[in-house]
Amino acid sequence: MFAARQATQSVLGAAQRRAFSATAANATRVAVLGAAGGIGQPLSLLLKLNPRVSELALYDIKGAPGVAADISHINTKSTVKGYEPSSPDAIKECLTGAEIVLIPAGVPRKPGMTRDDLFNTNASIVRDLAKAAAETCPDAAILIIANPVNSTVPITAEVFKAKGVYNPKKLFGVTTLDVVRASRFISQLKNTDPATEHITVVGGHSGATIVPLLSQAGYKLEGAERDEYIKRVQFGGDEVVQAKGGAGSATLSMAMAGARFAESLLKAAQGEKSVTEPTYVDSPLYKDQGVTYFASQVELGPNGVEKIHPVGDLDAHEQSLLEVCLKDLKANIEKGEKWAKANP
Numbered sequence: 001m002f003a004a005r006q007a008t009q010s011v012l013g014a015a016q017r018r019a020f021s022a023t024a025a026n027a028t029r030v031a032v033l034g035a036a037g038g039i040g041q042p043l044s045l046l047l048k049l050n051p052r053v054s055e056l057a058l059y060d061i062k063g064a065p066g067v068a069a070d071i072s073h074i075n076t077k078s079t080v081k082g083y084e085p086s087s088p089d090a091i092k093e094c095l096t097g098a099e100i101v102l103i104p105a106g107v108p109r110k111p112g113m114t115r116d117d118l119f120n121t122n123a124s125i126v127r128d129l130a131k132a133a134a135e136t137c138p139d140a141a142i143l144i145i146a147n148p149v150n151s152t153v154p155i156t157a158e159v160f161k162a163k164g165v166y167n168p169k170k171l172f173g174v175t176t177l178d179v180v181r182a183s184r185f186i187s188q189l190k191n192t193d194p195a196t197e198h199i200t201v202v203g204g205h206s207g208a209t210i211v212p213l214l215s216q217a218g219y220k221l222e223g224a225e226r227d228e229y230i231k232r233v234q235f236g237g238d239e240v241v242q243a244k245g246g247a248g249s250a251t252l253s254m255a256m257a258g259a260r261f262a263e264s265l266l267k268a269a270q271g272e273k274s275v276t277e278p279t280y281v282d283s284p285l286y287k288d289q290g291v292t293y294f295a296s297q298v299e300l301g302p303n304g305v306e307k308i309h310p311v312g313d314l315d316a317h318e319q320s321l322l323e324v325c326l327k328d329l330k331a332n333i334e335k336g337e338k339w340a341k342a343n344p
């Protein structure tokens with residue numbers, strides 16, 4: 001009996017040792033810029049719980065060392081370090097060796113504002129952080145959370161292009177929260193398990209540019225029910241902004257969505273096949289209409305974007321939503337590109 005238990009323990013020990021060396025071989029440094037904010041803190045917490053992450057580098061203009069000290073006590077293996085600009089090289093030190101950089105740094109909306117109203121403040125925050133990433137970790141996957149995503153992704157691309165290091169396969173606008181909402185809201189209407197709902201959402205990340213494709217999941221809503229569902233997905237962010245009454249926008253659900261997208265990238269980077277997520281990327285799908293970035297299902301691989309899937313079959317109503325989306329998106333992209341060129 002004792003011998004049998006000892007044998008089991010030694011087998012388990014070997015399995016654990018193998019798992020440990022596999023993790024060590026897949027060591028991944030992940031940086032969060034804006035780590036002390038409403039999204040940054042829970043996002044950093046979720047990344048600390050992810051065994052695929054070996055080093056967590058947390059940067060903010062204020063408060064990152066405190067967040068790092070707190071999170072570092074959690075009993076998972078990854079190391080955590082906080083950086084703040086009191087030392088001039090802090091951002092460089094944070095980004096050195098990073099393979100994934102998540103950027104939630106920037107101001108959130110208050111009631112009555114659109115995401116585009118954040119442009120004037122957030123454009124320069126994202127530009128400056130993108131410059132630091134382009135200089136320090138040009139090969140990292142850059143995940144843009146800061147709004148307005150439809151414009152901050154093109155701004156980031158322009159920064160990387162100006163430095164001669166742009167790799168369209170490694171730049172992602174995080175639209176996962178739209179997918180999470182679309183799946184949760186249909187499950188509330190249909191009394192299904194939201195974990196098994198996978199509603200594709202295409203386009204961009206604001207208002208009419210958010211286009212959920214229910215028909216591809218086999219659903220057909222009609223009339224007011226359909227319109228209310230679409231409106232809730234397109235304006236889910238406003239629901240949270242209103243409810244928080246001036247204290248910011250979605251942070252906890254966004255942290256979950258950002259951590260889920262980072263996990264998908266890590267899985268793909270570590271060799272898992274067929275990892276697919278909708279995300280806003282440099283896309284050929286509507287380039288002929290001047291829409292150079294677009295969110296659709298994207299297969300992820302070790303080098304980032306592996307394959308960009310077309311939107312697929314749409315019903316007539318989805319087609320009409322897509323047309324409105326493309327018009328708005330084109331304007332948001334041009335605004336970002338124009339600003340980045342004028343404000344290098």
Ligand SMILES: NC(=O)c1ccc[n+]([C@@H]2O[C@H](COP(=O)([O-])OP(=O)(O)OC[C@H]3O[C@@H](n4cnc5c(N)ncnc54)[C@H](O)[C@@H]3O)[C@@H](O)[C@H]2O)c1
Binds near residue numbers: 104122144147
């Ligand atoms: N993509 C999405 O689906 C999605 C969802 C929710 C929120 N957002 C956006 O994410 C952004 C952050 O939202 P939040 O609620 O976390 O805001 P927040 O104000 O709570 O946190 C932002 C953090 O960024 C930091 N920061 C500001 N300038 C910085 C700089 N130059 N370098 C480093 N850090 C800097 C701030 O100190 C703060 O800690 C907003 O723009 C918001 O609109 C996007």
Ligand SMILES: O=C(O)C[C@H](O)C(=O)O
Binds near residue numbers: 108115240
């Ligand atoms: O609505 C916002 O401003 C934040 C975010 O983009 C969201 O969708 O919740």
